[in-house]
Amino acid sequence: MQARAADGQIIEVQSPDEALEVYRHSTSHLMALAVTELYPDTRLGIGPAISDGFFYDFQRGTSFAEEDLAKIEQKMRDLVAQDLPYQPAIVSVEQAIKEFGGRDEQLKVELIKEKCDERLSCYRVGSLVDFCTGPHVLSTGHIDPKTFKVVSLAGSYWKGDEKRDRLQRIYGTAFLTEADLHDYVHRLEEAKKRDHRRLGKDLDLFSIHEKAGAGFIYWHPKGAWLRHTIESFLREDLLRRGYQFVVTPHVAKMDLWRTSGHADYYRQNMYLLNIEGEEFALKPMNCPEHVTIFKTHRHSYRELPIRMAEFGTVYRFEKSGVLHGTLRVRGFTQDDAHIFCTPDQVYDEVLGVLDLAEHVLRTFGFEKYEVELSVWDPNQKGKYVGEAADWNLATATLIRALEAKGLPYQRMEGEAAFYGPKIDLKLIDAIGRKWQATTVQFDFNLPERFDAGYIGPDAKNHPVVMIHRAIFGSLERFIGILVEHYAGAFPIWLAPVQAAVLPISEKFHAYANHVKQALQSAGLRVHLDDRNEKVNLKIREGQLQKFPYMLVVGGREETERTVAVRNRFLGDEGAMPLEKFIEKVNDLVATKAVRP
């Protein structure tokens, strides 16, 4: 791709990543030009390229409306047709202040004043001037009008600071080819269709009530069923793997959080309360309570490892503005566990967690994930607790376990928590999005703060090694991800309703009821739709409810003691004896098949 650098030279951009960035940046200026031409009372904020496209922040008395987006897009096309050149200029700070001050662009002036450079590079395209390091495409004619889109509107603040000017952000995107844009738009639409907030309501899974507080989830029977099924599945697996469950309170006195360090380092995320004049807090994490239980006994090395698990509901402060369905909430249930072990046991334990994660995630159809290994920055040892030897052993163990599992990983230098290195797994869902889920973390901090140890074969006390780990991360979040991953069409072992029985008329209610009873006795979850409605309507609504199976019953089915099976994915499967259907479903449940 040809582009014009800030010094006016034409350069050849080779790498596709760089080319995409130049292209998007140029399109973002094009969008700003379109906006300021259409709405001359608009002033400029910043307009960077981001991972999915770009945005531009604007200052304007009037609010933009959704309908304006199409107008802006059309105006951009018109400006493409005008083939306006992107003209760079290197100017002094004084010149820049004069230029932007003259345009009443006070936010830009503020930015310029903060810059230390003596000279700035600016680009002019049409009537728009913005300072920018470039490079840009040569002219708007080099932007293919079929490759960009104005996507959405949002609110923002100048410099992200709630106390500064409120701005309006317009998101756009551009791709190097029309096909890429098409894929992207398709993914966006797909994501919209899968939005767990909409499906959560349509499928009657959960609700959130402003009146009772944002960020707190009310699980309706069907959603609670999902939760329970997922919990039970993991619980049984963990018991088989030698985990023990505990149950700890949601409230603890500040003394505990002072010992753990949360009172000092996590206080701003904690909900505080007062009981008889003493300060308490809702637990933001389960760890200090698990260590408290560990500490109720002296432990011999022969008792280790102890794998202590809890579906522990924790409460953390989040600003109301960032709350999002079940994905970002103020109260959530971690599938938490802490492994207390000796240094000799660490490798097997980490491997065990990776095994577990692989098994569990695969069960939900997540075959692929990205792995990040976060290690410390050995040049800033002061930022971390624990000895170098511990860090090195822990990091080497994590690497050894990842290699044994054949998992490629990205090493994140200096990204470890202050208390130890960690592995994070990011799920890749059905439409290619990534979601943070499993984490395995060493903790050198809590054993020291709580003086948690074990008696070794040498009859001496040794500090115990503590590993935090969660597979799902949070049940709320994981279920949100699952809803989007499955687009609400849950595998039959998870589905709150596995089969709906649809009598074609009232005459067959008795047989339909018999079918329902038979399925229920076989342990299936069944919905009988005995409304006096046409069967086609029932099927249409059943599709929206994403029932794995709909069983239509009429005269023929009653006579032959069969059900006419409609598979959510495969459509009509024809009539089937009731027992055969039950057997089929039981097989799918037993194997946790992702699709019927």
Next chain:
Amino acid sequence: MQARAADGQIIEVQSPDEALEVYRHSTSHLMALAVTELYPDTRLGIGPAISDGFFYDFQRGTSFAEEDLAKIEQKMRDLVAQDLPYQPAIVSVEQAIKEFGGRDEQLKVELIKEKCDERLSCYRVGSLVDFCTGPHVLSTGHIDPKTFKVVSLAGSYWKGDEKRDRLQRIYGTAFLTEADLHDYVHRLEEAKKRDHRRLGKDLDLFSIHEKAGAGFIYWHPKGAWLRHTIESFLREDLLRRGYQFVVTPHVAKMDLWRTSGHADYYRQNMYLLNIEGEEFALKPMNCPEHVTIFKTHRHSYRELPIRMAEFGTVYRFEKSGVLHGTLRVRGFTQDDAHIFCTPDQVYDEVLGVLDLAEHVLRTFGFEKYEVELSVWDPNQKGKYVGEAADWNLATATLIRALEAKGLPYQRMEGEAAFYGPKIDLKLIDAIGRKWQATTVQFDFNLPERFDAGYIGPDAKNHPVVMIHRAIFGSLERFIGILVEHYAGAFPIWLAPVQAAVLPISEKFHAYANHVKQALQSAGLRVHLDDRNEKVNLKIREGQLQKFPYMLVVGGREETERTVAVRNRFLGDEGAMPLEKFIEKVNDLVATKAVRP
């Protein structure tokens, strides 16, 4: 029994209950006399007869010690030998004030001044004078020294008011026969041995940590296992009975509690917190959140009844002084449910709850319970919400259901909650103590406050009938009761460890391990005691751990592929092939047998 009334007449007390009360009251004066003779610096509070005996409150600078109790008891015997008469006298208020003022009994003077009567009856026995309506036994010689006991010490406040004088309470008891006292003392000792706080620690079920806050339970793996097993048992039963589970947050905004009325009427029991400047509270009850879920849809009468259940953890303020193990706590999990139904369905629903309670309680070996029916006071209609017709229908329905179940009940006039009448069941445990458990309550308040209704066959909106019910009441409390009821020796289906394998020496560790694996594969919960200790010590410790079975394995068992079975209740059952043992245990689990 002969007794002397306040007017000096000798009367014959006929009823055994009255006789016991007279006897205890006289013994309480005897105890007060003994205390004031032994410790002349002691002043008197009150000294009533109570259900298990009596107490007397004393004011004294020095604290009584446990050792003093035996001294007091001995002094009482000496005073019995002196055969001192109980002498009544009717005196004027002025005389009484003079008499008690002269003795520096200021608390008594305060009481006398509060009395409206012109004349008071007093009894003198030895140097003690107390005012008392009597009657009393004729003299201390009429008290059999083998029928009373000074039981324990406790703190108290004058008039139960923390802001008034701190007093020392001495509990005593007396019975009409030596055998009755003996039974009582035995029950006391039995209760002490069964104390769930001691057993909870010995059996490693739970702990409470001052540092983390009194009144919050930490369930260790074995206790959490009990909880989970009890929850699962009830959950499965409820699902079969058409209940649906929900999961609701532990935190809600004050708006919700204002609608429900808790903000006005229950605030002093709620833990408050602040999020972004708004007031929130930990939930003290689940009801408002369940109504919130109910209200997310319009409901047709055809969808009712809806039986909405949750193991909902609630938090209520309790003064630290009244907290008691798991029986009285600040956070507890209710096995809560709310039934939303039409008036026509009420009878079946109440009957269903009583059926459920009977089934569940019987499973835990509670065959008997006392039933209380709390009704309103129709003369104080202003104290209650709801219409007279609703109250009458609800009360009649509760009675009809109790009668249909053949349950005798005590009618508690005016004891209904302000929102509706209720049935309470009090369990009677293995040593005859009563415990409040199951409750079934009508609620006329919340449906009105939340405007919760359903569409009737007339296509009009009707207020829904709401029934609260809990079977256990609280899991924490119920498990505490169970620990005491079973004295820690849980039935095999509940026992966290069902069998311990005890190799008689290291030579048999391999076979012991084989036995353990075989049992675990069969789904049993097994502990292998492979310490290098004598098998007798292992058995002794296993007895303390209350394992239902201990399986001793040595050379003979290894050769014959058997286990030598030791039944916790029946002792040695001899050698048994492993498969036979597994079969036996599985039978006991399947039938939820209370004893092996």
